[in-house]
Amino acid sequence: MRVPQGPSDVLPQVVQQAVLALAEKMWTALIDDRESAAAAEEQVAGLSRQVGQEVLAAGLSERYGRQHGPRRRCDCGAQQRFEGYRTRQITTVLGPLPYRRAYYRCLACGAVYYAGEQAMGLEGGCFSLPAQEAISLVCSEVPFERARVLLHRLSGLPFVASQAEHLCQTHGQRIGQAQQQECRQLFAGELELVPEQRDHRLYITLDATKTRFRDDWHETRLAAIYDALPGRDGIDEPQRTTTVACARRHLEAFGQSLYQEAARRGLDHAREVMVVADGAPWIWNQAAEHFPQATQILDFYHASERLHTVGRSVYGEGTKAAREWAERNVGHLSAGDWKRLLCSLKALRPRSAEGQEAVRTALGYFHTNRQRMDYPAYRARGLHIGSGVVEAACKCVVATRCKRTGMRWTEPGVQAILSLRTLLLNDRWDEYWQPIKTAA
Numbered sequence: 001m002r003v004p005q006g007p008s009d010v011l012p013q014v015v016q017q018a019v020l021a022l023a024e025k026m027w028t029a030l031i032d033d034r035e036s037a038a039a040a041e042e043q044v045a046g047l048s049r050q051v052g053q054e055v056l057a058a059g060l061s062e063r064y065g066r067q068h069g070p071r072r073r074c075d076c077g078a079q080q081r082f083e084g085y086r087t088r089q090i091t092t093v094l095g096p097l098p099y100r101r102a103y104y105r106c107l108a109c110g111a112v113y114y115a116g117e118q119a120m121g122l123e124g125g126c127f128s129l130p131a132q133e134a135i136s137l138v139c140s141e142v143p144f145e146r147a148r149v150l151l152h153r154l155s156g157l158p159f160v161a162s163q164a165e166h167l168c169q170t171h172g173q174r175i176g177q178a179q180q181q182e183c184r185q186l187f188a189g190e191l192e193l194v195p196e197q198r199d200h201r202l203y204i205t206l207d208a209t210k211t212r213f214r215d216d217w218h219e220t221r222l223a224a225i226y227d228a229l230p231g232r233d234g235i236d237e238p239q240r241t242t243t244v245a246c247a248r249r250h251l252e253a254f255g256q257s258l259y260q261e262a263a264r265r266g267l268d269h270a271r272e273v274m275v276v277a278d279g280a281p282w283i284w285n286q287a288a289e290h291f292p293q294a295t296q297i298l299d300f301y302h303a304s305e306r307l308h309t310v311g312r313s314v315y316g317e318g319t320k321a322a323r324e325w326a327e328r329n330v331g332h333l334s335a336g337d338w339k340r341l342l343c344s345l346k347a348l349r350p351r352s353a354e355g356q357e358a359v360r361t362a363l364g365y366f367h368t369n370r371q372r373m374d375y376p377a378y379r380a381r382g383l384h385i386g387s388g389v390v391e392a393a394c395k396c397v398v399a400t401r402c403k404r405t406g407m408r409w410t411e412p413g414v415q416a417i418l419s420l421r422t423l424l425l426n427d428r429w430d431e432y433w434q435p436i437k438t439a440a
Ligand SMILES: [Zn+2]
Pocket: 074, 075, 076, 077, 078, 079, 106, 107, 108, 109, 110, 111
């Protein structure tokens, strides 16, 4: 048996012949008048993938199908012995192909080593790194089964939905771990993030949306962070928005990711920082903990809606009295006159239990948030007083991918998709994928 010592730098004869035969087939398809132009193009595309498969299979076998000496060191400290060559099927962006690799075994611990396995990022699976990336990319946008259909049609990359789910979970978890690592360094003062901007207005808006898990519906917490420039009417207009989404039930994890993202967006270099949100207590606790310098603004539209709810509960659905009461009090809210608003709520004498409950809740809500309702001052500064950006993000980041009919998630499953999805939507996809692809 010939033992190859180093990869050949000339294209092997058999590959040359195979490639030439495929190129000839392409040419035949093109000059055949009976074929439509579209059919010919599709044939050429399919054949060019086959050319790629031939070259890739031969090249990988050339690269990894050679012996690196009769022995190599095992992780256990003992020696692994060269056992021979093994051929296996892998799936690449060009489709499935076989490649031959050298195979070693440790006599002491039984560990096996296949050349190229690690370099290609196979890790016991059958997908090359570019294939893993393509699958993760499409799955971050559409459900696993749709991704299978799309990729199969567009590139002939074969896989089943469960494999895609597994891949996404692996990479989603790694993205999460990398972010946690960065977070630890950030909080320990070992890492300083280079701000994307300076001297800007930075908005942090928070909200939560429910996703269906296998047992029940659970909250996913979401933050949309954006900078803003004054629009024509003098009111800020959002510029670039990035998002943080956390399906983990621990609030602490969300808070740290939120702080990390804000730091990336130039939190410490911003001219002004604003937190705009509806009145959920967890939101303001996070704001106080991570952004003590921020101006806190209660989302005006949520607050107005609460007043309409009170009006309806007390005076009846669709009544003139309900509308008039609500409009008058939205006026107080808009004027930042929380004292009058509270007086007006206290003066209500609802007869129904529903009405009494609505008034009680609203009193608590507006009393707690009274320092976050100085709308005339916010408007004078041209600030945003609504949390529409995060509401849009709830739809775009979470709902369009994770809240489709029939979907039931596990916590790691949905978190993995959200990690991949925010990476993509925040335009940081390559920050994760480039290093692993070049690590080999
Ligand atoms: Zn060993």
